[in-house]
Amino acid sequence: MIAEFGHFALICALCVCLVQVGAGLAGANSVSAGLMRVADMSARAQFGLVLIAFGALTYSFVVSDFSLAVVHANSHIAKPLVYKIAGVWGNHEGSMLLWVLILALYGAAFSWGERAMPSSLHARILGVQGLMGIAFLVFLVVTSNPFARLDAAPFEGRGLTPILQDPALAAHPPLLYAGYVGFSITFSFAIAALLDGKIDRQWARWMRPWTLLAWVFLTLGIALGSYWAYYELGWGGFWFWDPVENASLMPWLAGTALLHSALVAERRGTLINWTLLLAIVTFALSLAGTFLVRSGVLTSVHAFANDPARGLFILAILALFTGGGLALFGWRAPATPADKFQPVSREALLVANNIFLATATVTVFVGTIYPLALDALGGPKISVGAPYFNAVFAPLTIPFLIMLPLGPLLAWRNDRLSPLVARLAPAALAAALITLGLALTRSGTPLLALVLLGGAFWLIGGALTDMGQRLRRLQNLTQTPLLSAPVAHAGLGVMIIGIITATAWRQELVVAATPGDALRVGEQSLRFDGVRERAGPNYTSEQGRLVYLDGAHEGKALLPERRFYEAERSQTTEAAITTDLTGHLYAVIGEPVDDKRVVRIWYHPFVAFIWIGAILMALGGALGLAGRVVGRRSHAATGTGA
Amino acid sequence: MSPKNARAAMIFAGLGFLALAASLALTALEDNIVFFRAPSELAEKPVAAGIALRVGGLVSEGSVARDGLNVSFQITDLAHQVDVRFTGMLPDLFREGQGVVAEGRFDASGIFIADTVLAKHDETYMPPEVAEALKASGRWQPDATHPGSDYGDMGAAAK
Numbered sequence: 010m011i012a013e014f015g016h017f018a019l020i021c022a023l024c025v026c027l028v029q030v031g032a033g034l035a036g037a038n039s040v041s042a043g044l045m046r047v048a049d050m051s052a053r054a055q056f057g058l059v060l061i062a063f064g065a066l067t068y069s070f071v072v073s074d075f076s077l078a079v080v081h082a083n084s085h086i087a088k089p090l091v092y093k094i095a096g097v098w099g100n101h102e103g104s105m106l107l108w109v110l111i112l113a114l115y116g117a118a119f120s121w122g123e124r125a126m127p128s129s130l131h132a133r134i135l136g137v138q139g140l141m142g143i144a145f146l147v148f149l150v151v152t153s154n155p156f157a158r159l160d161a162a163p164f165e166g167r168g169l170t171p172i173l174q175d176p177a178l179a180a181h182p183p184l185l186y187a188g189y190v191g192f193s194i195t196f197s198f199a200i201a202a203l204l205d206g207k208i209d210r211q212w213a214r215w216m217r218p219w220t221l222l223a224w225v226f227l228t229l230g231i232a233l234g235s236y237w238a239y240y241e242l243g244w245g246g247f248w249f250w251d252p253v254e255n256a257s258l259m260p261w262l263a264g265t266a267l268l269h270s271a272l273v274a275e276r277r278g279t280l281i282n283w284t285l286l287l288a289i290v291t292f293a294l295s296l297a298g299t300f301l302v303r304s305g306v307l308t309s310v311h312a313f314a315n316d317p318a319r320g321l322f323i324l325a326i327l328a329l330f331t332g333g334g335l336a337l338f339g340w341r342a343p344a345t346p347a348d349k350f351q352p353v354s355r356e357a358l359l360v361a362n363n364i365f366l367a368t369a370t371v372t373v374f375v376g377t378i379y380p381l382a383l384d385a386l387g388g389p390k391i392s393v394g395a396p397y398f399n400a401v402f403a404p405l406t407i408p409f410l411i412m413l414p415l416g417p418l419l420a421w422r423n424d425r426l427s428p429l430v431a432r433l434a435p436a437a438l439a440a441a442l443i444t445l446g447l448a449l450t451r452s453g454t455p456l457l458a459l460v461l462l463g464g465a466f467w468l469i470g471g472a473l474t475d476m477g478q479r480l481r482r483l484q485n486l487t488q489t490p491l492l493s494a495p496v497a498h499a500g501l502g503v504m505i506i507g508i509i510t511a512t513a514w515r516q517e518l519v520v521a522a523t524p525g526d527a528l529r530v531g532e533q534s535l536r537f538d539g540v541r542e543r544a545g546p547n548y549t550s551e552q553g554r555l556v557y558l559d560g561a562h563e564g565k566a567l568l569p570e571r572r573f574y575e576a577e578r579s580q581t582t583e584a585a586i587t588t589d590l591t592g593h594l595y596a597v598i599g600e601p602v603d604d605k606r607v608v609r610i611w612y613h614p615f616v617a618f619i620w621i622g623a624i625l626m627a628l629g630g631a632l633g634l635a636g637r638v639v640g641r642r643s644h645a646a647t648g649t650g651a
Numbered sequence: 652m653s654p655k656n657a658r659a660a661m662i663f664a665g666l667g668f669l670a671l672a673a674s675l676a677l678t679a680l681e682d683n684i685v686f687f688r689a690p691s692e693l694a695e696k697p698v699a700a701g702i703a704l705r706v707g708g709l710v711s712e713g714s715v716a717r718d719g720l721n722v723s724f725q726i727t728d729l730a731h732q733v734d735v736r737f738t739g740m741l742p743d744l745f746r747e748g749q750g751v752v753a754e755g756r757f758d759a760s761g762i763f764i765a766d767t768v769l770a771k772h773d774e775t776y777m778p779p780e781v782a783e784a785l786k787a788s789g790r791w792q793p794d795a796t797h798p799g800s801d802y803g804d805m806g807a808a809a810k
Binding site: 364368371372375376379389390391392393394396397400401404405519520521571579580581582597599600602603605607609 | 665668669672673675676678679680682683684685686687705717719720738739740741743744
């Protein structure tokens with residue numbers, strides 16, 4: 010009964026969405042306050058209805074209602090409650106419902122939060138947002154109904170894939186979707202502005218906080234996914250250039266470019282067309298990511314669906330919104346005066362930033378799509394892996410890193426290089442000295458790794474210089490948002506240090522070990538004590554024991570496991586990881602070979618810096634966002650208006 | 652520089668950068684494409700030693716032999732076989748009869764030296780390439796496995 014109620018709520022949401030589109034677009038055209046008010050109310054009602062549907066599905070998972078097909082296929086009575094709830098989005102139908110929920114949430118949040126702009130732009134944005142709501146609600150109801158019943162209710166479910174039964178992975182899809190789908194609002198901003206015909210600095214100023222919000226979530230979502238893959242898959246890596254990972258990286262790169270071009274549009278009134286285009290492309294890449302991940306064209310942990318109709322449907326939505334958006338852009342893009350820049354100015358450096366990020370997006374796109382396109386066209390089956398992406402990314406990153414610290418320290422319009430050189434000299438000198446020191450003490454580090462490390466130090470040095478300047482301007486705590494850019498830039502530097510050190514200085518050992526054997530990885534000695542059987546709540550496991558023989562953790566044990574999940578008939582590897590800031594020791598056990606056991610141990614120096622860097626970047630974004638909210642309040646208070 | 656010239660210079664700089672990036676990407680792509688081959692395709696048209704390749708199929712029953720970390724086994728599409736050697740830790744669900752994909756190179760004696768072996772965490776799953784290889788060799792049994800119907804990640808073991 011509850012499930013039918015949820016299904017009914019979804020259909021109601023679809024009807025409300027139709028009203029939202031009609032009222033929003035027609036209301037804006039006829040400047041009818043009443044109709045525009047209806048668009049606002051529909052956006053909120055749509056969110057309420059989808060929330061009811063989502064609640065109904067969650068309830069069905071919690072009470073293990075196996076008469077629902079998705080619950081039967083993805084849950085099990087013996088599963089812990091938190092994973093019953095996470096199981097709601099651990100499958101195709103539920104995850105698409107989450108997608109729609111977040112889409113509706115953004116629409117409602119926009120309706121509530123964004124009151125300062127002209128009501129016609131506001132209503133058009135809601136109208137365009139409603140169009141996407143229609144597309145995805147139809148998709149959900151027609152091809153992926155999460156409330157489909159089974160004829161005879163089974164007594165037990167098939168369970169959730171064990172590697173998905175993990176706290177980080179419970180949070181990963183909501184965060185990632187909050188990022189992906191957040192770019193729907195910036196897409197709506199672009200389309201509404203093109204329909205409206207009035208695109209100016211103020212438009213960019215209104216759009217930018219929404220870009221920041223989506224970007225912060227996407228950054229955290231990708232970082233969490235990477236961390237999960239690192240500790241849960243047991244392969245010792247943090248990024249595999251898997252098409253699914255690339256699917257989330259592409260909108261991130263484009264979104265980062267959008268963030269910076271919108272800054273130029275807002276401050277200088279130029280790059281408007283480019284910003285519009287980026288807003289459309291970023292969301293198109295988010296949709297493409299959804300298509301890649303949800304259509305089943307990829308073999309991966311995310312490929313829930315293998316129904317070609319679903320893939321075609323998402324492809325149609327993708328083609329409709331991307332094609333429609335780009336066509337509208339071609340038809341209505343404003344004839345702006347030529348964008349003029351002085352070569353030494355902040356906006357020129359931001360253009361350089363955009364060229365880099367756009368190029369990076371294209372290279373990821375090529376490497377991800379080419380094998381799929383070749384296969385679809387009946388060509389040979391190929392794969393493009395990490396070597397391609399490393400070969401392309403590393404050389405691209407170097408000029409980017411060299412230029413990045415200059416941007417925030419240059420003034421808008423026109424500046425001179427000589428004072429900048431003096432200000433950045435300490436950062437450059439420090440970066441050069443540290444890199445030289447590493448080159449001398451860490452022989453065997455590849456040259457490219459050293460150059461990239463040097464670039465990362467230079468970036469952090471530049472960010473600290475920038476931060477110092479801004480701190481001097483800081484009068485009270487409400488101005489901390491000034492630190493947004495340097496914090497985010499320093500975060501990128503920290504992340505690059507983590508990526509390079511954990512790759513270039515990694516130590517590794519694979520052995521067939523007998524209990525009592527002493528093993529040595531890098532500087533660390535460990536004793537292998539053998540393997541024992543253990544029972545968990547919904548699995549049985551073999552647990553290995555490795556004891557530290559020296560160093561700071563002497564006497565402590567690492568307990569890597571191999572778990573067997575009876576309900577799912579599936580096996581997983583649980584790595585044991587000692588997490589120090591200076592490096593992780595990462596151990597997994599394999600199968601028995603005669604009386605021995607395969608043991609694999611890695612040492613990843615400074616690998617935690619990758620995720621700390623990502624958190625800093627998100628923090629920088631959040632600071633910028635807070636600045637907007639505080640700024641808007643104080644504007645309102647002093648009566649100057651936004 | 653007049654604004655017009657400055658703009659032209661900017662456009663040329665941008666295009667130059669894009670061209671550089673494109674050539675970089677294409678060169679890298681050319682060097683790093685790895686082809687997938689089924690055992691029957693290899694029987695028909697062998698691939699020279701030293702070329703990076705992915706070979707997929709089922710692990711032949713009774714073919715797995717271990718010596719410490721060294722494992723040798725056969726990959727079959729039930730029409731032809733490829734001898735494979737691997738050193739290191741195999742993925743969780745590597746076993747006889749299971750669908751796997753091996754990445755590596757042939758050596759001079761025609762043995763495939765794998766540096767990565769991919770299998771699945773789920774017993775009923777088969778990599779789509781393997782399913783297609785079996786279909787191509789006419790040995791596909793639709794009831795035995797569901798190609799790509801179940802989710803779950805490819806478990807990998809790299810040397």
